[in-house]
Amino acid sequence: MREQFTKTLFEHAKSNPNIVLITGDLGFGLFEPFSQTLPKQFINSGINEQSMMGMAAGYASTGKRVFVYSIANFVTLRCLEQIRNNISLMNNSVVIVGVGGGYDYGSQGYTHHALEDIAVMRSIPNIEILVPADSFETRELTSYLALTERPSYLRLEKSTSQEFHNNELVMLPGKINEIISGEHGTLIFSGSIGDIALQAAKKLNDMRFFVSVASLSFVTNIDSTYLKLACKKGPIVIIEEHSMIGGVGSAILEKLNQLSLVARVGIIGSSQNNLSEIGDKQYLRKQNGLTIDNIILRFKALVGALN
Amino acid sequence: MEFPDYEGILVNSLPQSNLTSTKIAKESRKKILIISNKAKTSHVGSSLSVIDILSVLYSGAANISKDTIESKTRDVIILSKGHASLALYSVLTIAGFLPEHSLDNYCSNGALLGGHVTSKENSGVELSTGSLGHGLPYGLGIALSRKNYGLGGRIFVIISDGECNEGTTWESALIANQHGLNNLIVIIDRNSIQSLDFTENTLKLEPLEDKWKSFGWNTKQISGHDHQMIRNVLELNSSQAGPLCVIANTIKGKGVSFMENSVLWHYKFPDNEQLVMALTELDLNE
Numbered sequence: 001m002r003e004q005f006t007k008t009l010f011e012h013a014k015s016n017p018n019i020v021l022i023t024g025d026l027g028f029g030l031f032e033p034f035s036q037t038l039p040k041q042f043i044n045s046g047i048n049e050q051s052m053m054g055m056a057a058g059y060a061s062t063g064k065r066v067f068v069y070s071i072a073n074f075v076t077l078r079c080l081e082q083i084r085n086n087i088s089l090m091n092n093s094v095v096i097v098g099v100g101g102g103y104d105y106g107s108q109g110y111t112h113h114a115l116e117d118i119a120v121m122r123s124i125p126n127i128e129i130l131v132p133a134d135s136f137e138t139r140e141l142t143s144y145l146a147l148t149e150r151p152s153y154l155r156l157e158k159s160t161s162q163e164f165h166n167n168e169l170v171m172l173p174g175k176i177n178e179i180i181s182g183e184h185g186t187l188i189f190s191g192s193i194g195d196i197a198l199q200a201a202k203k204l205n206d207m208r209f210f211v212s213v214a215s216l217s218f219v220t221n222i223d224s225t226y227l228k229l230a231c232k233k234g235p236i237v238i239i240e241e242h243s244m245i246g247g248v249g250s251a252i253l254e255k256l257n258q259l260s261l262v263a264r265v266g267i268i269g270s271s272q273n274n275l276s277e278i279g280d281k282q283y284l285r286k287q288n289g290l291t292i293d294n295i296i297l298r299f300k301a302l303v304g305a306l307n
Numbered sequence: 308m309e310f311p312d313y314e315g316i317l318v319n320s321l322p323q324s325n326l327t328s329t330k331i332a333k334e335s336r337k338k339i340l341i342i343s344n345k346a347k348t349s350h351v352g353s354s355l356s357v358i359d360i361l362s363v364l365y366s367g368a369a370n371i372s373k374d375t376i377e378s379k380t381r382d383v384i385i386l387s388k389g390h391a392s393l394a395l396y397s398v399l400t401i402a403g404f405l406p407e408h409s410l411d412n413y414c415s416n417g418a419l420l421g422g423h424v425t426s427k428e429n430s431g432v433e434l435s436t437g438s439l440g441h442g443l444p445y446g447l448g449i450a451l452s453r454k455n456y457g458l459g460g461r462i463f464v465i466i467s468d469g470e471c472n473e474g475t476t477w478e479s480a481l482i483a484n485q486h487g488l489n490n491l492i493v494i495i496d497r498n499s500i501q502s503l504d505f506t507e508n509t510l511k512l513e514p515l516e517d518k519w520k521s522f523g524w525n526t527k528q529i530s531g532h533d534h535q536m537i538r539n540v541l542e543l544n545s546s547q548a549g550p551l552c553v554i555a556n557t558i559k560g561k562g563v564s565f566m567e568n569s570v571l572w573h574y575k576f577p578d579n580e581q582l583v584m585a586l587t588e589l590d591l592n593e
Contacts, residue, residue, distance in 0.1 A: 040455055051444040051478035058448020081438055086445055089435055090426060
């Protein structure tokens with residue numbers, strides 16, 4: 001995803017000199033074509049996320065579209081007040097780009113895991129949150145961000161586990177993208193964790209439960225039409241590589257509440273059991289309850305099919 | 308005692324051509340005292356220490372006026388010590404950036420202006436501040452963009468000495484030096500008092516000028532109440548290679564003897580009796 005992000009942004013930046021990329025001393029082997037071709041549009045701020053974010057806001061106030069890149073925790077939690085006061089309150093055109101969503105940094109340890117970023121960013125007004133699930137969504141969302149002006153947060157993962165779409169993908173703002181459709185219920189995911197959602201759907205299919213699987217990328221602008229139909233259809237299970245508190249699941253629950261919709265909803269998010277646990281992305285997902293079995297169990301519980 | 312009617316002595320707005328920095332500072336000091344008495348708000352001492360700096364900047368030392376407010380190359384002034392909002396707002400109303408009676412309902416429900424600096428469109432207020440350590444990174448961003456895109460103008464960021472406790476101040480000092488931002492001027496309101504105590508009893512800042520120098524900045528130390536000195540130093544930077552840090556030595560509560568150099572007046576507002584005393588002293592010192 002980060003390669004796709006960089007490539008797409010580079011293409012836009014070549015034709016739009018107002019696009020600026022600021023990095024917090026990260027992106028080795030990633031940004032060289034950008035920085036060498038467009039040196040005036042590239043700044044390595046150094047390791048200083050708070051000042052970097054304030055600087056990005058000031059830079060944007062001069063009429064620039066500023067992308068600020070670092071590891072997801074560093075670029076959200078470490079500089080939260082700068083985001084709140086200098087970007088959100090001042091409505092500055094900054095895109096915060098966090099790489100390493102969820103357990104992406106695996107055995108690098110908890111300090112590098114991003115499990116609260118969406119929750120925290122969702123609580124800041126005036127920030128649009130976008131979570132791509134594969135390289136095609138990343139391409140579409142990066143273009144969308146390059147062509148618009150709103151303060152935003154783009155949550156990236158390093159690489160994609162699998163592609164959910166193809167080159168034909170066109171994303172409409174606020175729309176949920178359905179990947180497969182079924183009549184008994186819906187699995188909604190955000191990010192690359194869609195891989196286990198699809199596998200769970202396959203197993204449910206074997207059990208004669210035909211479910212839709214859909215990717216939700218627009219977290220702050222949730223597709224009401226899709227949710228209304230999903231509620232009519234059956235249970236909704238939301239799968240996200242994020243804390244169960246305040247993430248995409250919470251965002252959907254809040255939306256349902258706002259729409260006064262009655263729904264059977266389950267959230268499969270990280271239980272954050274043992275924060276010091278070491279392991280790769282797949283291992284840590286399993287240790288924290290992000291499994292195919294849990295999705296199936298939850299769905300079956302919601303349809304009343306558990307013995 | 309009976310509360311006197313001060314509306315008569317308040318200069319709300321003067322024609323800009325007649326404004327000297329001395330006149331603005333004097334009227335602003337009165338305004339700060341009267342409004343804080345009326346609104347029962349704090350940070351009087353912090354406002355009185357910075358008022359001369361603001362008065363000089365907004366009376367022509369900085370290239371900013373109501374007419375040039377939309378210009379992309381005009382000078383920019385950021386008051387990072389947002390708790391001195393009353394100082395900034397007094398200057399802005401007197402100098403005509405803000406509507407004449409903007410401060411009449413200061414800090415009351417539905418008012419235009421409150422206790423910490425809040426940016427309003429085209430008012431000359433660049434950034435909402437209040438949490439310390441935000442103004443310098445932001446100003447740095449504007450300065451860097453101006454430099455990278457070949458636009459002129461200078462960026463003045465006024466910080467408190469207490470803000471030199473904040474990590475972002477020193478992060479930004481590193482970044483500004485790295486990019487050789489000779490369009491960036493930091494003015495430190497060095498009144499030597501922070502929230503609970505004197506700065507040197509809290510976190511030692513001295514030798515402050517050496518610290519900025521060692522970060523690669525040009526430095527100047529002046530009296531922050533001497534208008535000519537402030538004006539002179541602000542003309543310096545254009546010929547220099549890097550950013551400029553002006554340490555403006557000030558007195559917290561300057562102009563009102565019983566408020567001067569006291570932690571108490573970070574918090575207290577003058578009661579009616581104190582207000583009369585303060586205004587009398589200011590008038591006597593004309």
